[in-house]
Structure formats: C-alpha cells, structure tokens
Amino acid sequence: MKVEEALQILKDNGFKYTGKREEMIRICAAEKRYLSAKDIMERIKELYPTLSFDTVYRNISTFVELGILEETELDGEGKFRLACSADGHHHHHVICMECGKTSSLPGCPMNIMAAVPDDFEVTGHKFEVYGTCKDCVSHTN
Amino acid sequence: MKVEEALQILKDNGFKYTGKREEMIRICAAEKRYLSAKDIMERIKELYPTLSFDTVYRNISTFVELGILEETELDGEGKFRLACSADGHHHHHVICMECGKTSSLPGCPMNIMAAVPDDFEVTGHKFEVYGTCKDCVSHTN
DNA sequence: CCTTAAATCGGATTTGTTCTGATTTGATTT
DNA sequence: AAATCAAATCAGAACAAATCCGATTTAAGG
Numbered sequence: 001m002k003v004e005e006a007l008q009i010l011k012d013n014g015f016k017y018t019g020k021r022e023e024m025i026r027i028c029a030a031e032k033r034y035l036s037a038k039d040i041m042e043r044i045k046e047l048y049p050t051l052s053f054d055t056v057y058r059n060i061s062t063f064v065e066l067g068i069l070e071e072t073e074l075d076g077e078g079k080f081r082l083a084c085s086a087d088g089h090h091h092h093h094v095i096c097m098e099c100g101k102t103s104s105l106p107g108c109p110m111n112i113m114a115a116v117p118d119d120f121e122v123t124g125h126k127f128e129v130y131g132t133c134k135d136c137v138s139h140t141n
Numbered sequence: 142m143k144v145e146e147a148l149q150i151l152k153d154n155g156f157k158y159t160g161k162r163e164e165m166i167r168i169c170a171a172e173k174r175y176l177s178a179k180d181i182m183e184r185i186k187e188l189y190p191t192l193s194f195d196t197v198y199r200n201i202s203t204f205v206e207l208g209i210l211e212e213t214e215l216d217g218e219g220k221f222r223l224a225c226s227a228d229g230h231h232h233h234h235v236i237c238m239e240c241g242k243t244s245s246l247p248g249c250p251m252n253i254m255a256a257v258p259d260d261f262e263v264t265g266h267k268f269e270v271y272g273t274c275k276d277c278v279s280h281t282n
Numbered sequence: 283c284c285t286t287a288a289a290t291c292g293g294a295t296t297t298g299t300t301c302t303g304a305t306t307t308g309a310t311t312t
Numbered sequence: 313a314a315a316t317c318a319a320a321t322c323a324g325a326a327c328a329a330a331t332c333c334g335a336t337t338t339a340a341g342g
Contacts, residue, residue: 016308016319037298052322057299059320073214076330077298094261103258109250109268117244120235120272127250127268131261157288157339178329193291198330200289217299218329 001083003029006068013066023047024059025082028069034079034100072128074100094129098136105129142224144170147209154207164188165200166223169210175220175241213269215241235270239277246270 006025007017015021027043028035035043041056060080063069069080072095079100084091092109093102109127116122147166148158156162168184169176176184182197201221204210210221213236220241225232233250234243250268257263 014319018308018320020321050322052324053298054300054323055321073217076214076217076219078217094257094263096261097264103261105254105257107254109254110270113246113248113250116235116246116270116272119275120237120244120270121278122235122270122272123238124271125269126271128266129251129257129261129263130265130267131257131263134260137262155288159289159339161290191291193293194329195292195331195333196290 001029001068006063006082009066009068010062015062015066020044020048020051020055021059024056025063025068028080028082032081032102034072034074034081034095034102036077036079036100038077039100040080072126092127092129094131096133096136097130098132101133101135103133142170142209147204147223150207150209151203156203156207161185161189161192161196162200165197166204166209169221169223173222173243175213175215175222175236175243177218177220179218180241181221213267233268233270235272237274237277238271239273242274242276244274 003022003025006029007022010021011017023044024040027040037053037056037060040060041051041053044051044056060069060078064071064080067083070083072079074095074097081100081102084104090108092105094105095102105127110125144163144166147170148163151162152158164185165181168181178194178197178201181201182192182194185192185197201210201219205212205221208224211224213220215236215238222241222243225245231249233246235246236243246268251266
C-alpha cells in the first residue's frame with residue numbers, strides 16, 4: 001500500500017485529513033518493519049514534538065480498522081506495519097524479533113493444511129515465523 | 142503432559158514442592174483450554190483464597206520456562222495451557238476466541254512451506270487458527 | 283529440630299493502552 | 313471570508329496486566 005492510497009481510504013471513509021495522520025502513515029510506509037506505538041511516537045517527534053500518545057493510539061486503531069495498517073502482538077506490545085496483504089495476494093511474514101523487520105513468505109499454510117476440526121467455526125489464523133535478521137545477527141544490537 | 146510429570150520436572154530442576162504449585166498445575170491440566178492468569182487465580186481461590194497474584198505470575202513463568210505450560214497471547218493477555226506438544230509430536234491448535242478451548246491440528250506448516258528467506262535465522266514460529274467452538278457458537282455466551 | 287534458600291505475601295510500581303472533558307482544527311455552509 | 317459543527321487533538325487521569333520490592337513464611341536437607 002502507498003501513502004496516497006492510505007490517505008484516499010481515509011477520505012473515502014469520511015475521516016479528516018491532518019498532517020499528523022499523513023506523517024504517521026509516512027513513517028510506517030518508510031520501513032518494511034513492525035513498529036510499536038512508541039516507535040511511531042519517537043519518529044513523529046521530529047515533525048510534531050507535542051503529539052500526544054492518545055492521538056497516536058487512536059489513529060493507529062483507525063488505520064487498523066480501515067485496513068491501512070496490519071497489527072500483530074509481540075512481547076506484550078502491539079506492533080504495526082503498513083498493510084501489504086491488501087495489495088496483492090494474502091501472505092505471511094518472517095519477523096525479526098530484534099528490529100521488527102519483515103520479509104514475505106510465499107503462500108499460506110491454510111491452503112495446504114488438512115481440514116480444521118469441524119466443531120470450530122474458523123474466523124482467522126496467524127502464521128508467523130520468528131527469527132533474527134542478518135543485520136541484527138551480525139551487529140548484535 | 143500429566144500432573145505427576147510436571148511435578149517431577151519441578152523436582153528435577155531443584156524447585157520446591159508446594160501445594161499451590163500442584164494446584165495451579167491441576168487447574169491447567171483439568172481443561173484443554175488456554176487460561177489467563179486471572180482465570181487461574183479465580184479457580185485457585187477455592188483452595189487458596191489468599192494466594193497473591195505475584196505468586197501466580199511467578200509460578201506461571203517458572204512453568205513456562207520448564208516447558209510445563211505453553212504460552213500464547215490473545216487480546217493483549219498472556220494465556221496458558223498445559224504443554225501437549227512436549228508429549229508427542231510438535232503440532233498446533235485451533236483456539237476458540239470465546240472460551241480458549243483448543244483442538245489439535247495435524248502437522249505443522251513449517252514442514253511444507255517453501256524455504257524462509259536466507260537472510261533470517263529462524264528461531265521460532267507461530268501458527269494458530271482462530272475461531273469459535275461449537276459450544277460458544279450455540280450459546281453465544 | 284535447625285538452618286537456609288526458596289517461596290509467598292501484600293502492596294507499590296511499571297508499562298502499554300484507553301478514557302474523559304476541554305480545546306482546537308478541518309471541512310462545509312452562509 | 314466568517315460562521316458553524318463535527319471531528320481531531322491535548323493533557324492528564326484512569327485502567328489493566330504484569331513485575332518488583334522488602335518483609336515474612338515454609339520446604340527440604342543436614
């Protein structure tokens with residue numbers, strides 16, 4: 001997803017344009033990486049030093065609801081990245097536990113796994129591979 | 142895993158036997174279901190009405206470290222169940238988002254997925270299917 | 283028993299997140 | 313361009329899950 005697309009989605013859904021929202025989206029678009037609310041706060045401080053964390057959290061929820069951001073939960077913290085599954089085909093990620101960097105995995109195990117027990121109505125699934133990316137292995141940062 | 146096994150693991154690793162620990166394990170062994178720390182607290186209140194949540198949390202961590210409990214995170218909360226992957230072969234679960242009930246899935250997608258990008262050192266993975274179990278669908282409780 | 287390290291208690295603290303009420307701002311209407 | 317109004321933001325309070333802390337109790341081995 002691109003920044004312009006995301007802004008269009010906001011507009012189409014009757015949300016107002018604000019520089020803060022655009023900047024939040026830009027920050028997420030800048031890296032193929034899961035960011036925490038805190039990460040976003042840090043990065044946005046340069047442009048909007050007084051932005052309150054309420055605004056960050058509220059906008060994040062809006063973005064997630066609109067499918068602009070994808071969410072996961074690592075180490076008891078919500079982490080977010082610009083939606084990419086929306087673009088093309090549904091897929092999953094390898095995620096670096098150090099820095100949040102992601103890389104796409106081809107395909108989805110739901111297609112190939114044997115059927116789910118029929119006493120469950122499936123509403124979703126999560127497949128994530130965890131690891132350490134090359135950068136984080138070498139630098140041990 | 143059985144209660145006796147779990148107690149043996151504790152002993153083998155130099156942890157003391159306490160009735161509270163045994164009861165916590167019994168509670169988890171009683172259901173094929175993920176429980177939150179709060180759930181465990183509630184259930185243990187019958188036998189040990191004054192148990193402090195510090196003890197519950199600390200023991201849970203110990204159990205997870207020793208492989209007695211398996212952990213996942215749902216709705217921003219840690220959830221725990223008696224380890225079962227340890228018993229036989231590695232596998233995954235369907236989890237009811239209402240009540241935490243689980244059912245085993247055959248196999249693991251890691252076996253059949255194409256290779257992970259080689260700029261990641263894989264340290265783990267998570268594959269969970271979410272849904273609503275028959276009971277929770279019908280009762281809408 | 284005695285001793286000692288481990289376990290527990292109870293409450294304070296921390297952390298991530300959400301809520302609240304007052305204020306500001308973007309978009310629309312006059 | 314000014315007025316209007318709902319939406320967005322602010323600042324801090326409130327919240328929930330989890331952890332930390334010093335004091336007390338207890339299990340296990342000598």
